[in-house]
Amino acid sequence: LLLIGDVCCTLAGVIDLAVDWMTDLKEGVCLSAFWYSHEQCCWTSNETTFEDRDKCPLWQKWSELLVNQSEGASAYILNYLMYILWALLFAFLAVSLVRVFAPYACGSGIPEIKTILSGFIIRGYLGKWTLLIKTVTLVLVVSSGLSLGKEGPLVHVACCCGNFFSSLFSKYSKNEGKRREVLSAAAAAGVSVAFGAPIGGVLFSLEEVSYYFPLKTLWRSFFAALVAAFTLRSINPFGNSRLVLFYVEYHTPWYMAELFPFILLGVFGGLWGTLFIRCNIAWCRRRKTTRLGKYPVLEVIVVTAITAIIAYPNPYTRQSTSELISELFNDCGALESSQLCDYINDPNMTRPVDDIPDRPAGVGVYTAMWQLALALIFKIVVTIFTFGMKIPSGLFIPSMAVGAIAGRMVGIGVEQLAYHHHDWIIFRNWCRPGADCVTPGLYAMVGAAACLGGVTRMTVSLVVIMFELTGGLEYIVPLMAAAVTSKWVADAFGKEGIYEAHIHLNGYPFLDVKDEFTHRTLATDVMRPRRGEPPLSVLTQDSMTVEDVETLIKETDYNGFPVVVSRDSERLIGFAQRRELILAIKNARQRQEGIVSNSIMYFTEEPPELPANSPHPLKLRRILNLSPFTVTDHTPMETVVDIFRKLGLRQCLVTRSGRLLGIITKKDVLRHMAQMANQDPESIMFN
Amino acid sequence: LLLIGDVCCTLAGVIDLAVDWMTDLKEGVCLSAFWYSHEQCCWTSNETTFEDRDKCPLWQKWSELLVNQSEGASAYILNYLMYILWALLFAFLAVSLVRVFAPYACGSGIPEIKTILSGFIIRGYLGKWTLLIKTVTLVLVVSSGLSLGKEGPLVHVACCCGNFFSSLFSKYSKNEGKRREVLSAAAAAGVSVAFGAPIGGVLFSLEEVSYYFPLKTLWRSFFAALVAAFTLRSINPFGNSRLVLFYVEYHTPWYMAELFPFILLGVFGGLWGTLFIRCNIAWCRRRKTTRLGKYPVLEVIVVTAITAIIAYPNPYTRQSTSELISELFNDCGALESSQLCDYINDPNMTRPVDDIPDRPAGVGVYTAMWQLALALIFKIVVTIFTFGMKIPSGLFIPSMAVGAIAGRMVGIGVEQLAYHHHDWIIFRNWCRPGADCVTPGLYAMVGAAACLGGVTRMTVSLVVIMFELTGGLEYIVPLMAAAVTSKWVADAFGKEGIYEAHIHLNGYPFLDVKDEFTHRTLATDVMRPRRGEPPLSVLTQDSMTVEDVETLIKETDYNGFPVVVSRDSERLIGFAQRRELILAIKNARQRQEGIVSNSIMYFTEEPPELPANSPHPLKLRRILNLSPFTVTDHTPMETVVDIFRKLGLRQCLVTRSGRLLGIITKKDVLRHMAQMANQDPESIMFN
Secondary structure (H helix, E strand, O other), X not given: OHXXXXXXXXXXXXXXXXXXXXXXXXXXXXXXXXXXXXXXXXXXXXXXXXXXXXXXXOEEEHHHHHHOOOOOHHHHHHHHHHHHHHHHHHHHHHHHHHHHXXXXXXXXXHHHHHHHHOOOOOOOOOOHHHHHHHHHHHHHHHHOOOOOEOHHHHHHHXXXXXXXXXXXXXXXXXXXXXXXXXXXXHHHHHHHHHHOOHHHHHHHHHHHHOOOOOHHHHHHHHHHHHHHHHHHHHHOOOOOOOOOOOOOOOOOOOOHHHHHHHHHHHHHHHHHHHHHHHHHHHHHHHHHHOHHHHOHHHHHHHHHHHHHHHHOOXXXXXXXXXXHHHHHHOOOOOOOOOHHHOEOOOOOOOOOOOOOOOOOEOHHHHHHHHHHHHHHHHHHHHHHHHOOOOOEOEOHHHHHHHHHHHHHHHHHHHHHHHHHOOOOHHHXXXXXXXXXXXOHHHHHHHHHHHHHHHHHOOOHHHHHHHHHHHOOHHHHHHHHHXXXXXXXXXXXXXXXXXXXXXXXXXXXXXXXXXXXXXXXXXXXXXOEOOOOOOOOOOEEOOOEEHHHHHHXXXXXXXXXXXXXXXXXXXXXXXXXXXXXXXXXXXXXXXXXXXXXXXXXXXXXXXXXXXXXXOOOOEEOHXXXXXXXXXXXXXXXXXXXXXXXXXXXXXXXXXXXXXXXXXXXXXXXXXXXXXXXXXXOHHHOOOO | OHHHHHHHHHHHHHHXXXXXXXXXXOOEXXXXXXXXXXXXXXXXXXXXXXXXXXXXXXXXXHHHHHXXXXXOHHHHHHHHHHHHHHHHHHHHHHHHHHHXXXXXXXXXXXXXXXXXXXXXXXXXXXXXXXXXXXXXXXXXXXXXXXXXXOHHHHHHHHHHHHHHHHHXXXXXXXXXXXXXXXXXXXXXXXXXXXXXXXXXXXXXHHHHHOOOOOHHHHHHHHHHHHHHHHHHXXXXXXXXXXXXXXXXXXXXXXXXXXXXXXHHHHHHHHHHXXXXXXXXXXXXXXXXXXXXXXXXXXXXXXXXXXXXXXXXXXXXXXXXXXHHHHHHHOOOOOOOXXXXXXXXXXXXXXXXXXXXXXXXXXXXXXXXXXXXXXXXXXXXXXXXXXXXXXXXXXXXXXXXXXXXXXXXXXXXXXXXXXXXXXXOHHHHOOOOOOOOOOOHHHHHHHHHHHHHHHXXXXXXXXXXXXXXXXXXXXXXXXXXXXXXHHHHHHHHHOOOOHHHHHHHHHOOOOOOOOOOOOOOOEHHHHOEOOOOOXXXXXXXXXXXXXXXXXXXXXXXXXXEEEEEOOOOOOEEEEEEEHHHHHXXXXXXXXXXXXXXXXXXXXOXXXXXXXXXXXXXXXXOHHHEEOOOXXXXXXXXXXXXHHHHHHHXXXXXXXXXXXXXXXXXXXXXXXXXXXXXOOOOHHHOOOO
C-alpha cells in the first residue's frame, strides 16, 4: 500500500507537470528551455506579477516565434491555427495509442472497476500496458483541450498500480478477495492524488467504487490515502504549501436567505445530471449500434476539431478547465485584475483590503457574463459527446466546470440584486449598503458540487471532496443542501448515476447494492430449469464414466456442475467447477495408470463396488466443493438477492429437503430484477 | 429523520445551555437573574473584555454573596467548599435518578447501541424514560465536574429519539431492519450535534456504531446530519456564526521535521488507549464481581468528592473540560493574556499582530507546564475510575483533554527547543530566528486526536471530526499520521477498542465485523449436538401429537425447532419458532373444534392419512419457515462466520445432502471464536 500510494502520487505529479507544459505548448513556447510551461518560464523572469504575465519576454506565442508578430489579425489567426493543430495532434496520438496498444485504456474506467470489485473478471483490464498507455494518453487528451478531466482515469491508473503490486506478493495474488481490498484502497489513493483530498478519496472509494466495503478496507484505504497525501505534500505540484487544489478564502459567512439560490443551484445540478446521463447514454448507445462506432479515430478528431475551433475565441473555454474553475471559485479581492472582478470601485473607499463591500458591476463583468453563458452552453453540449469516446476521459472536472459557471452567474446576479435593491425585505436583514454580503465564488463552489452530485449521485464523499478541495469548511451546510437537492431532483428522473448507466449500457453483470428488491417472488420462480425445460445437467457421485463427463463438458458451457447421489434421488452432495474437472481428467489420463474412457468417476470417500473386470475408477473428491451455497425453493427472492449481494456469489443451488431442484446464477438474478422493474429482460446484454 | 435531526439538536442545545449555567453555579451566581451563566451575566455589563471578566459586578462568587469577601484564605475555602457541595449534590441527584427511574441511562450507551444494531434486542434500552432521564442526568453529571463528556451519551439520546419517532410510523415500527437504519442515522445526528461535525458524525456512525451499513443508510444519515447541522446553525449555541466547537486559526504551516513529534504523540495516544482500556476494564470487572458493585451511589459520591477536591486548586482542572481543550488548542496571539501565553515579548517588535515569532517562555508558561503535568496525571487516573460508573458518561472529551494536555506540553517543549537551539541541523532548515515556526496549539490538536484514536480506534471519522471541530483542514497529514500511529501502537497491545471491550465485558452476543477468522475448522466442529450429546430436539412433519410438542417446549428452552420429514430420514423441511408454536397451539386449543392433546400436528400441505377414529389433526404449515438458512457440515467456519456477520443470522442449520445434522447459533460461533483465540469459551458470558 505504501508503494501504491507513492507510485500513484508520483504518476499524478508527472501527469500534472506534463499537462501543464503541453497545454501551454498549444499557445507558445519557452525560449530559455522548451520543456518549461508558461508559468515556469516566467518564474525566472523578473515580471512575475499577474498583470505582466503575458508580457514575460522569454515566453513567446507561436505568432511571435514564427512571423514575429504579437498583435493583429494575422497573428491571431496563426495562433488559432497552431492551437487547433496541436490539439488535433495530441488527440490523434492519444486515440491511436489507445487503439493499437491498450483498448481498455479508454473511458473513465470507474464503471469497469466497480464491476471488477463486484466479482466479475475482465482480463487485462488492470494490466501493465493499460497502465502505461492510459498514463500517456491521459496527458495527451487533457492537453488537447477536450472537455474531460483526469480524475476518473487516475482512479483507473491507481487500480492498475494496485493490481501490479498485488501481483508481486503471493498473499494478494492468490486470494481474489484480498486483491479486491487492495484495489479499493488503490481507488481511494487515486482520488486522493487527483484532488489532493485524502479523506474525500477514501469516501469516494466507499460510496462510489467499492462493492462491499469492510472496515479493514476503510482502514487500508485511509493508509494509502495518507501515503499519497504525504507524497503529494513532498512533491508539492500545486506550487503552494497547501494540499488543496482550488484553495479559496472567503471573508463573509453565508446567510440563511442565501439557501434559496443554493437550493436552486441544487435543482440545476440535478437537471444537468439527468440531461447529461440521458443524452450521453443515448449517444453511446447510438455509437454502439450504428456505423458510427466503426470510426473511433475519426470521431475523436472531429470532436477535438470542433472543441478547439469553438473554444479558442472564448477566453473562458480556451484556458484549461481547472484554471477556469479556480478563477470562478475565487473571491474578488481589491487587487484582482481579471475581467470577472471588474467592479466599479467607490473612490472614497478606505476600508481594509480584505473586506470589500458589494459594488456595482463594471463593463468587464457584463462581458464576462456573456462569455460565461456561451461557455456554459458549449461545455454542456460538448461534454455529452466527449464522454465515452475511445480515449481516457473523466467527468469530474467538466461537471464541476458546468456547475461553477452556472453558480458564478447566479452569484453575480444575486450580488447585483442585493446591491441595487438592498431595501427589499429579503435583503434588508442581512445586507446593509456598504456591506460585503454576497460572495459569487461561493455560489460557483455550490454549483460545482451540485452538478457533480447530479451526475455521480455522490453525497457524503462529494461534500468532503468539495471542502477538502477548497478549504471552505464553514460552507458545509450550503454544500450539503445543494448535494441533497441535486440528488433528489436527479433521482426523481432516474435512479442511475452515470457510472451505473454505463455499466448497464455495457452489459456488465453488476448487481447494484443501492436498489432495493421488494417484490414477492420466490427462488422457485427464478431458478433454471424452468417448467418445460430439459433437466439440469448434473454429475452423479459414483455412476458416470469419464466419457460421459467429457461429453457433458463438450455439449454445455456451464461454469460448473452440481453433483448428486444419483439421478433418481437427486440429493445434492456438492458442486464441481468445469475448469477443475477438465484439468483433473486431463491429468488423470496422462499420469494415472488404467484410466480409460469408461472408467467410473466417483466423488465419494470410498470407491463404489464395481464388477470384477471393470477399469480402474477415478477419484475426484479433491475437486468437489462440499459446501456449495444452497437455498430452498421457497426462499423469497428478496433474501436471495440479499445473499448474492452480500456474499458476492456467482451461483446458488436451489434444493427442497436436500433434493436438487435447480440453479440460480447472478445473470438469472439480474434478468429477474429487470423483469420485475418492467424492463425487457433481454435488453440486458452480457458480454 | 427531519424530526430526529431537529429534536436531537434542540435537546443538545438545551443541554449545552443548562451545563453552562450549572457549571458556573458551582462558583457563583448572577445577581440580575440567577438563571444566567457567568458569561451571559456579564454580557449585559459593560466590562466584557477578557481581563475584566472576573470583575463583572453582577456576577458574585459564593464567598462574596455569603460573607461578602472576595479575597483571602477564608473566601477561598468557602468557595472551595461550595464547589464541592454543588458537585456532590449534582452527582447524587444524577445517580439517584438513574437508579430509580432508568437503569439503562448509565454509561455511554455506545456499546449497547452497537449490540442492538447488530441484531440483539435489549428491551427498554431505547425507551422514553431512558431518553428523559439520560438527558436530565447528563446535564447534572457534566456540571458536577466529573471527568466525563456528553458526546457518547448524546448518541444514545439521539438513538432514543430515533426509536421514539420510528415507533410512530408503522413503516418503521413493523420492520426491524428499517428501524435499525433509522437508529444508525440517529447515531450520526447525535455525533453531529455533539461536535457540530455533520460529516464526522456520519462517518462515526459508519465506522464505530453501525454493524452493517448499506449505502442507503449513509444517505439517510447524511440527511439527518444535515438537518441537525442546519438546526444547530439556527440555534447557534457556540455564540459565533461558525458551526465549529473549538475553532482555531493557525498562521503557520507545519514542517516535515515536525512529523517526528506528531508521531511521538501518536505513540503516546496508543499507549494511553491501551492503558486506559486495560485499567478501565479491570476496574469494571472488579466492580461486577466484588461487593463494590453493590454501592453505586456511594461510588459516584466518593469519586465526585475526590474529583472536586483535587480539581479545584488547579485552574486547568477546575474549568470545564471543553474550555480547557479550547484553551489548549488556541494559538497565542499578541493580545492573549492567559497564563499559557505568558511569553517574554521582544520590546522592539514591530511586526503585524498575526505573525508573532517564537519567543522565550515566561514564568507563566513554566507554572502552566507544572499545572498541566499535574492535570494530566489527575485526568488519566480519574477517567479510568469514572467511565463505567452508574451515570451517563462519555469518553470523547476526557480522552481529548488528556491528549491535548500532553500535546501542548510537547508543543511548548519543541517550541522552546527550536527557539534556544535554532542552529541545530533539524531546526536550521525551517526555523530561522525571529520566525514563527512552532505552533503549540497544533500539537495539542494532534495529541487530542491521537488519544481519542487510541481509545476508540477510529481512523477516518476521527480525522474528519478533528478537522470539522477545529477547521484545521491544512493539518490533515499530521492528524492522519497521528491517528495511524496511535491505532498501530494500540492494536499491537490488544485489538479491542473501548466499546468492544465493554461489549465483551457485559457479555453481549456481538460478532465483531472487524476481526478476521482465519482458522481451518469446519461447521461440523462447531455445531450442536456434539459427539456423545443427546440428539437435536426436532419436530417431525406429520407424526407428533400436540402433547408431544407441548412436552418438548416445556423441557427445552430453545428459540425454535427444526422440522424434519421423520426421525429416521431426518430430512429437513423447515424451522418453526418456539413463540409461534406456543401461540398456534394455544389458539387452536381455544378456538378450533376437536383439537385435543393427542391430535396429530402436521406441517405438510395435505393432512396425513390417519386411522379412522383419531382426533382432528392440526395444520401448522402457516408458521413453518420453509427457507431456513442451511450450510453443509463441510463448510469452513470462515465462511460460516462471514454468513453470520453479513446476513445478521441468529442460527443456521447444518445438513449433509438434506439430512439434518445439527444447528449452529450465534453464541456457538462466538464461543468457538473465543476458543480459537485461546480464550476460555466459558469466559464469554451471555446475559
